[in-house]
Amino acid sequence: MYLRLKKKITVDQYQVLTIHDIAHVTGNFRELEDIRQLKIYELTKQDKNVSVIDGFHLIDVLLSAYPNLTFELVGPNQVIVDIKKGSRKASPILIACIWLLLCIGSAMAIMHFHFDVDMKQVHQSLHTYLTGEESEKPLWIQVPYSLGLGIGMILFFNHVFKKRFNEEPSPLEIEMFNYQEDLDQYLVTHENVLNHRNDD
Template sequence: MIYVQLRARVKLAQGETLHVADAAKVLGSEKAGHCSLFCPTAPGVYTLDAIAVAKALKKVFPQEDISLIGAEVCYVHRIKARGKDFLRPVRTAAALLILLLGSALGLTWFHADVNMPQAQADVYAAITGAPPDDVRLITIPYCVGVALGVCVFYAIPFPNQTTPLEVKLTEYQEDMEKAEGKPIE
């Protein structure tokens, strides 16, 4: 008996051969993992059906029973081989600089729009009953709170926890695979 559980996705370089062990977890026979599967060599996203894996294993191991567990489809990403990209650090730094400046301008314009110093003075007066001598008494904790909120949102202090950003990226990845996936035949 050979048990096969397909993985959600697998990434292969353009010249690599797809084996059962790449696309699935196999239990019952070590040789079953080395069985080759057909996959187009052109870059793109392809869907590998569990039945296709079972058929390929049945050809090599006709006497064995094949039991499929879990997902029905594995998405195979054929990745184009890339050479050394010397400009990548420069492009990354430029993108980070643009994002940093954009977010700083967005926060600044938001604070100017809502008259943040006056809003913070009003909050201080509502809590204490007296107008503040210096708005920085509220501005500094507010800035620290915004920074901590960003850190918690991106799970910087908790690297092993799933963040809302990772959840959205996973959903996006799954939607893209469903839309772009071409069946392997």
């Protein structure tokens, strides 16, 4: 019988996990449906928000229940169990404050960058170089530059609100994916149910 652990699942508090919940199972046995319903682990208060079930724990339970069968584990060796708690509704005031803080912070960063490189002088020099005339406010350069800056950021992040321009992930999505992968690896290392059993 072949088993492939799911990489990550989301479950309710105190749920009893079965083979079907944490793994894909296939094989040529009459007991296949019974194996899918076999209890593997019961979530407790000690599991808090996240638990990790190791493939060896799964194989131990299966061999205890079905000693005459052979089990082959393929794919991931652990499954991360994300435990749902009571969902809290986001406060519109908190969202507005965070949005305002991010907008002000990004605007200040852009303004300080332009001040550091003296972008105004750059535009004036560019105007003089192209036209041969000096101008204090070369708007024909400054306005398209400002618009291009905003459009460039939208294209860079590949989003306008929930609208995507193409299927290519944005740099922010890639960074979030890498962060999640690192977080999952940390959880696998530190929250492993088998490790806790061995420590006990």
